Amino acid sequence: MQRTFLIILTLILLTYPGAALSGDIFRGIDTTKLSLSQQLDLEALLISVTHEKGQPADTKRNDFWRIASELEEPQLQKLIDNVQKIYIDHRLLLYADTLRTLRFGGITRSTQRENLEKELLQRGLVSSRQIDHYDDLLLQLLNKESTPRLSGVGILNENNLKLAISALEDGGQRLNHLLHTPPDTKKRTAVNTYRTSDFALQVQGANGTVDITASFTFHFTRGDTSTTKAEIREKEQHIIDTIRHILFTAEVSTLEKEHAWSRLQQKLLRHINVIIHNGHIDQVDIDKWLYAQEEALLR
Numbered sequence: 001m002q003r004t005f006l007i008i009l010t011l012i013l014l015t016y017p018g019a020a021l022s023g024d025i026f027r028g029i030d031t032t033k034l035s036l037s038q039q040l041d042l043e044a045l046l047i048s049v050t051h052e053k054g055q056p057a058d059t060k061r062n063d064f065w066r067i068a069s070e071l072e073e074p075q076l077q078k079l080i081d082n083v084q085k086i087y088i089d090h091r092l093l094l095y096a097d098t099l100r101t102l103r104f105g106g107i108t109r110s111t112q113r114e115n116l117e118k119e120l121l122q123r124g125l126v127s128s129r130q131i132d133h134y135d136d137l138l139l140q141l142l143n144k145e146s147t148p149r150l151s152g153v154g155i156l157n158e159n160n161l162k163l164a165i166s167a168l169e170d171g172g173q174r175l176n177h178l179l180h181t182p183p184d185t186k187k188r189t190a191v192n193t194y195r196t197s198d199f200a201l202q203v204q205g206a207n208g209t210v211d212i213t214a215s216f217t218f219h220f221t222r223g224d225t226s227t228t229k230a231e232i233r234e235k236e237q238h239i240i241d242t243i244r245h246i247l248f249t250a251e252v253s254t255l256e257k258e259h260a261w262s263r264l265q266q267k268l269l270r271h272i273n274v275i276i277h278n279g280h281i282d283q284v285d286i287d288k289w290l291y292a293q294e295e296a297l298l299r
Contacts, residue, residue, distance in 0.1 A: 228279030
């Protein structure tokens with residue numbers, strides 16, 4: 001298996017330069033219980049999961065947790081956090097900023113990407129040189145000095161970026177499934193959930209905006225649950241405003257479709273997990289979803 005994973009990793013690094021960040025996923029983690037070959041196997045497995053279609057096979061899930069379980073719990077949680085933020089969160093924010101640069105002109109650096117890059121820099125997970133390189137690419141794109149390429153996207157144009165974002169969102173869902181479903185996972189308990197208060201939001205209907213009264217339940221399986229709940233409670237209004245902003249462009253007719261909700265859930269997870277710092281939310285469920293007139297339940 002070691003040779004196979006090394007070949008996979010080499011091919012991905014050659015064809016997917018964005019994976020250069022992956023060499024830092026063990027930064028700040030005590031890996032004395034893992035051999036170098038185990039670290040390489042783990043890293044190659046994570047990268048392959050983000051690129052393959054469909055949920056990870058049980059064999060891959062078992063391979064991941066067989067190696068990962070060698071780490072102490074705090075070290076394992078650091079690894080999961082590093083993987084999520086490097087492989088998925090940062091790239092999605094970067095691709096979204098690049099798409100905005102193409103559409104509207106002017107280099108776009110969203111507050112979320114800026115905050116995440118500051119965190120990654122402080123933790124040594126990315127270098128300032130890497131971040132400067134991304135900004136240089138956006139400047140080339142804006143000034144039309146050349147036809148820049150971005151890892152995971154290819155030639156920078158709107159269609160390629162949309163495809164890359166969609167593929168990465170799917171990859172994030174698979175990675176999330178792998179990272180948070182160890183074999184024989186115990187059933188969630190109420191202590192690992194938080195329900196928001198009811199609040200008003202708007203989505204798009206056939207004849208304009210539709211007023212909705214909603215509440216959401218967040219599930220988290222890592223971190224100190226009391227600390228996580230306390231932070232969510234403190235930042236609930238910020239989180240609610242974020243949900244309102246994301247759902248405002250959603251269409252009522254598509255929200256009942258499982259695939260559409262799955263994509264939307266991943267987007268909510270990314271944005272909410274940027275807001276909180278204690279623990280990690282790995283699932284968002286609609287708890288209440290009513291027309292403002294309470295004529296019918298949507299979910």
